[in-house]
Amino acid sequence: MMKFLALCLLVGVAAGADDGLVIDTTFKPENCDEVSKSGDSLSMSYKGSLTNGEVFDQSRDGSPFTFTIGSGQVIKGWDQGLLGMCVGEKRKLTIPPALGYGDQGAGEKIPPGSTLVFEVELLGLNDGPAGSEEESPNSMDDLFASMDKDHSGGIDREEIKIYLQSQQGGFSGDENLDDIVEEIFKAEDKNKDDMLTLEEFGPAGEEEPQVQGHDAEDL
Numbered sequence: 388m389m390k391f392l393a394l395c396l397l398v399g400v401a402a403g404a405d406d407g408l409v410i411d412t413t414f415k416p417e418n419c420d421e422v423s424k425s426g427d428s429l430s431m432s433y434k435g436s437l438t439n440g441e442v443f444d445q446s447r448d449g450s451p452f453t454f455t456i457g458s459g460q461v462i463k464g465w466d467q468g469l470l471g472m473c474v475g476e477k478r479k480l481t482i483p484p485a486l487g488y489g490d491q492g493a494g495e496k497i498p499p500g501s502t503l504v505f506e507v508e509l510l511g512l513n514d515g516p517a518g519s520e521e522e523s524p525n526s527m528d529d530l531f532a533s534m535d536k537d538h539s540g541g542i543d544r545e546e547i548k549i550y551l552q553s554q555q556g557g558f559s560g561d562e563n564l565d566d567i568v569e570e571i572f573k574a575e576d577k578n579k580d581d582m583l584t585l586e587e588f589g590p591a592g593e594e595e596p597q598v599q600g601h602d603a604e605d606l
Contacts, residue, residue, distance in 0.1 A: 407483035410468050412476065413506075419473035423512055425457030429469060430511035436504050443496035444536075451510045452533070460530050462487050464503065472509045480505040491564075493549045494536075531585050541582035544568050 423429055430451040435444040446452050454460045456469055464482030472478065482503040484490065492499040534542050534550045547568050575587050 408464055408468055408486055409481035411479040411481075413479055414475075414477040414508075416473055416475040419476075421473070421512060421514065423456060423470055423472045423509065425466075425470065426455065427457075428453060428455050428513040429472075429509060431469070432508045432510055434506045437497070438502050438504060441496075447538075453511075454530075454533055458530075460533050462503075465505070468505075469507065469509070472512075474509055474512050477506070477508045480507060488549070494545065528585070531588050541584050542588065543582055544572065547571055547583070 430453045432446050432451055433444075434442060434446075436442045457466055459466070462482065464480060464486035467486065468478065468480040468482065480503075482505065484500050484502060487503045488497050488499075488501065490499050492501060497503070531542070534546050536546050536549065548564060551564060551567065572581070572583070575583055577587050
């Protein structure tokens with residue numbers, strides 16, 4: 388796991404909040420006692436589409452997607468665009484390539500240079516700094532779940548590559564990125580089955596998960 392986290396740092400770059408992100412609040416509850424901040428655990432309902440309306444991903448079967456905001460578990464457009472939300476609030480995020488998957492795209496559904504449109508709702512909010520003793524186990528599980536796009540219980544090379552691309556807003560050296568992915572599998576794929584399980588990735592609570600992320604001032 389430490390090899391994976393160290394290599395993630397090689398491709399991480401900071402992105403400013405003035406890089407073209409558009410945040411439209413479509414619903415805000417009257418009562419809002421607490422808003423989301425960096426380090427909080429958020430549970431989201433979402434639908435992601437391209438500007439032509441084609442849906443590439445969405446929360447399934449009513450199950451929320453949970454992650455720690457500001458820890459580098461999601462694309463930068465989410466880390467920036469979901470700050471200051473109330474539970475029950477709905478937003479539409481229009482995310483430029485630099486804060487999404489950059490010039491590389493992601494898999495077959497997100498072409499290179501794509502602007503992404505997300506309709507999101509904050510369903511739940513747990514206060515607390517990312518990487519605290521209480522948050523570490525859930526954060527590690529959430530990070531694994533966020534990378535396991537097909538919900539197979541394992542992470543393959545393409546899913547690792549998509550995650551790395553999301554952390555740096557586009558990677559110009561694609562061959563270099565492939566080398567990084569191979570280094571990760573060489574170090575972490577203990578049974579050499581070309582798939583990383585949660586146990587190989589890092590048992591929950593074994594390490595501080597915030598190492599591969601960015602400080603709030605870097606976002």
